[in-house]
Amino acid sequence: MRDAFSKILTMLAQEDPRITLLSGDIGNRMYDKFKETCPGRFFNCGVAEANMTGVAAGMALCGLRPFTYTITPFVTTRCLEQIRVDVCYHKAPVTIVAVGAGYSYATLGATHHACEDIAFLRALPEMKVICPGDAVEVREAVKAILQQDSPVYLRLGKKGEPVVHTEIPEFEIGKGIIIKEGTDACLLNTGITLPISLEAGLELGKRGISTKVVNLHTVKPLDEELLSSVFSNFPVVATIEEHSLIGGLGGAVAEWMVDQPPFKSRLCRIGSPDEFRHSIGTQSYVRKQIGLTPKAIADRVEESLHKSD
Amino acid sequence: MSASLKKMDLISRRIRRWLVEITNKKRTAHLASALSCVDILVAAYWGGTLQVDPANPDDPCRDRIILSKGHAVGALYAALAFRGFFKEELLDTWNEDGGNLPEHPAPDCVPGIELATGSLGHGLPCGLGMSLALRIQGASSKVLVVLSDGECNEGSVWEAAMMAPAQDMDNLTVIVDYNKWQATGRSDEVLALQPLAAKWEAFGWNAKEVDGHNHGALQEAIGWAYEKDGKPTAIIAHTTKGKGVSFMEDDNNWHYRAPTEEEVVLAHKELELP
Numbered sequence: 001m002r003d004a005f006s007k008i009l010t011m012l013a014q015e016d017p018r019i020t021l022l023s024g025d026i027g028n029r030m031y032d033k034f035k036e037t038c039p040g041r042f043f044n045c046g047v048a049e050a051n052m053t054g055v056a057a058g059m060a061l062c063g064l065r066p067f068t069y070t071i072t073p074f075v076t077t078r079c080l081e082q083i084r085v086d087v088c089y090h091k092a093p094v095t096i097v098a099v100g101a102g103y104s105y106a107t108l109g110a111t112h113h114a115c116e117d118i119a120f121l122r123a124l125p126e127m128k129v130i131c132p133g134d135a136v137e138v139r140e141a142v143k144a145i146l147q148q149d150s151p152v153y154l155r156l157g158k159k160g161e162p163v164v165h166t167e168i169p170e171f172e173i174g175k176g177i178i179i180k181e182g183t184d185a186c187l188l189n190t191g192i193t194l195p196i197s198l199e200a201g202l203e204l205g206k207r208g209i210s211t212k213v214v215n216l217h218t219v220k221p222l223d224e225e226l227l228s229s230v231f232s233n234f235p236v237v238a239t240i241e242e243h244s245l246i247g248g249l250g251g252a253v254a255e256w257m258v259d260q261p262p263f264k265s266r267l268c269r270i271g272s273p274d275e276f277r278h279s280i281g282t283q284s285y286v287r288k289q290i291g292l293t294p295k296a297i298a299d300r301v302e303e304s305l306h307k308s309d
Numbered sequence: 310m311s312a313s314l315k316k317m318d319l320i321s322r323r324i325r326r327w328l329v330e331i332t333n334k335k336r337t338a339h340l341a342s343a344l345s346c347v348d349i350l351v352a353a354y355w356g357g358t359l360q361v362d363p364a365n366p367d368d369p370c371r372d373r374i375i376l377s378k379g380h381a382v383g384a385l386y387a388a389l390a391f392r393g394f395f396k397e398e399l400l401d402t403w404n405e406d407g408g409n410l411p412e413h414p415a416p417d418c419v420p421g422i423e424l425a426t427g428s429l430g431h432g433l434p435c436g437l438g439m440s441l442a443l444r445i446q447g448a449s450s451k452v453l454v455v456l457s458d459g460e461c462n463e464g465s466v467w468e469a470a471m472m473a474p475a476q477d478m479d480n481l482t483v484i485v486d487y488n489k490w491q492a493t494g495r496s497d498e499v500l501a502l503q504p505l506a507a508k509w510e511a512f513g514w515n516a517k518e519v520d521g522h523n524h525g526a527l528q529e530a531i532g533w534a535y536e537k538d539g540k541p542t543a544i545i546a547h548t549t550k551g552k553g554v555s556f557m558e559d560d561n562n563w564h565y566r567a568p569t570e571e572e573v574v575l576a577h578k579e580l581e582l583p
Contacts, residue, residue, distance in 0.1 A: 048471070
């Protein structure tokens, strides 16, 4: 995902002189082409994310389109006040780009885990929150971001994630992408767990449960039309994310749901628990531990379906 | 435009008179902080080095003046109104229900506000971003950021202070309103602020200490600051908190206190217009 981001931004920046890239001392060699083709528009801001975010806001207020880029906790929670005041309060079109969503950097320890970022960023007025599901969506998301003028949070994995889309989908901020149709259950995924959610949908199919799979890449603003439709048509709707159940996609959908006329559907929220990981392990190890595998997701959805019978 | 020293003195008196009066009427806080930076703002808006045009406040090539110590916004609102950015009557709506003028500047709340501030330590990073953007755009515009001494507690100030010389930002200048007080104590005691000019120099800036109530000295320092030498400049302006009203000067109670009507009369006597 991060390579897709780097390539598309480098390509677009050659045509759009407003684009600047601010890195928090990360991305060694990854942006060589950007530096070469867009001289004077790459800034290594050092290990100083509060300043980096303020600098980006100042640039945006002068008409540029800055992207800030580093590992998720450092580009979000470390400088949350700068995002709130300098970026959002001013409606400055800064894109906050986070690498290492969820447990992408699992072995680096909880300082580098990112399971609260959606909650924090989603709470900020003016902020849009976008979690692409694969490298194809990353490219389309960056193009879409440059077609609008508000602050955006772009949540990326790291590298080597499986590509889900075989064709370029129509990507619109605030509109979910249907990955697979189905009739018995619906999985609403956001972000890097898309390959797992798709596999869970296929697994449910094998068990005789026809499952629709959607990537709700935009957590804010929510695709209310799609939500109304799936909650009207499926007995079970599950949200899937590599993020805390507090304040992420599941939280957002639950909040939306209670403000609607009652649905018969059950909402099943699947995500990470409200705790730091103290035992070490790879991303796939952690995912197994917390039930973010195709089988565990299929089990949860099947169980919910039986409960709703 | 460049105003005479006599005119700048008159404008400072008018701003201070208004600040004392409005603080009594609206019971706003931070009177002494505002009085402290009046002469700095007058030298910035009337001193001649920085080019702003009240008739065209959004001119992309304008110079940018940022009041990072947003709690002193009364001085900024008055300076902008007296400079012609908006009608002086609007000043009476400060802090009013449904009004446009909050106690810390909001984005575009009136023409001439470059940045919403109030949380300290934000003005310099944003000002640095503006100065970088202007350089990218090929504009020769200058950026001035006014900080408080207490604000120099914030780490983000020093993050920006390290980045600006690394980017050779000689279109960026800081003025520290060094009145030796912060909200609840002496700014040299709360944290180890001294030696302040030497700190900026050690971070790679030009630094100069001036009398922050001397318009001529401020005017000259601001002019000197933008001489192209590849380095940003910090002007350490020695000031007195509560300047202009003898019974408020250097008395930190006036960080929050509002004057009574009798005190307004006494203050106005000291700030008589010639």
